[in-house]
Amino acid sequence: MSAPDEVTVYGRQGCADTLRTRALLQDADVPYVFVDVEASASDAARAAALGGSSKVPVVVLPGGAVLVEPPDAALRAHLSR
Numbered sequence: 001m002s003a004p005d006e007v008t009v010y011g012r013q014g015c016a017d018t019l020r021t022r023a024l025l026q027d028a029d030v031p032y033v034f035v036d037v038e039a040s041a042s043d044a045a046r047a048a049a050l051g052g053s054s055k056v057p058v059v060v061l062p063g064g065a066v067l068v069e070p071p072d073a074a075l076r077a078h079l080s081r
Contacts, residue, residue, distance in 0.1 A: 007032035010047035011057035017069050018057040024072055030079060 007025060009032050011018030025032045037044040037056060044054075051058035051068040059067040061078055070078075 005062045007062065008035060008060040009033070009057050010035045010037050010043065010050070010060075012036065012038050015056055020072070021057045021059060021070065021075065024075060028076070028079060 007030055009018065009021060009025070011021070011034070013036055022032070022034065035043050035047070037047050047056060047058045048054050050060060050066050053068065055069050057069065059070055059075065061067070065078060067075060067078065
């Protein structure tokens with residue numbers, strides 16, 4: 001499990017929304033941990049529990065905020081807080 005000061009992205013390798021979210025974080029120089037929900041049933045279950053559904057990406061921000069399939073503007077807004 002990641003430390004509270006890290007961003008964690010739960011997603012699928014080939015998912016367009018996951019790729020977009022990861023690219024935004026990389027472009028913003030925000031370090032993050034990527035968890036591939038297809039690689040582990042327990043990680044998929046954790047993402048579903050955090051996000052309330054099977055939708056990805058699920059982004060867990062420092063402080064515990066959870067975003068599901070966040071639009072770029074919403075993710076940027078949370079990162080700037």
